[in-house]
Ligand code: FES
């Protein structure tokens with residue numbers, strides 16, 4: 001049975017009429033047209049669908065939308081501010097940390113969650129924090145460099 005489900009998406013309140021057990025990933029992409037969040041495996045294994053929920057990076061393919069009622073969700077589309085890319089987005093560009101780009105939104109959102117917990121991670125801490133996000137293009141080294149660079153840039157702002 002359809003339910004009216006409300007949460008905050010990228011700073012704006014949204015309400016959708018959906019089956020409560022619909023996956024959050026499907027709702028974000030197909031009902032709310034935020035297609036930056038990618039469908040990779042649909043099984044919780046690749047990280048392409050990662051979003052940040054109440055400041056924690058989570059896999060949206062593994063969550064039912066009824067589990068995020070009244071929560072605050074950030075997707076890749078919500079990172080830029082006033083037309084300015086987020087430091088993580090800039091660092092991925094600067095370090096050339098992508099090839100096809102399919103994994104990139106999930107990588108960036110997982111990194112965002114990581115940097116919230118640990119603003120200046122060591123290389124090994126980045127590797128450990130990102131190890132369950134998969135990149136078929138093998139851009140891992142540049143992704144790690146980008147995340148460390150973003151951490152430095154973000155700390156300059158405080
Ligand atoms: S699509 Fe969600 S983890 Fe792969």
Ligand code: FES
Pocket residue numbers: 097098099100101102103104134135136137138139
């Ligand atoms: S850049 Fe292609 S999957 Fe990561």
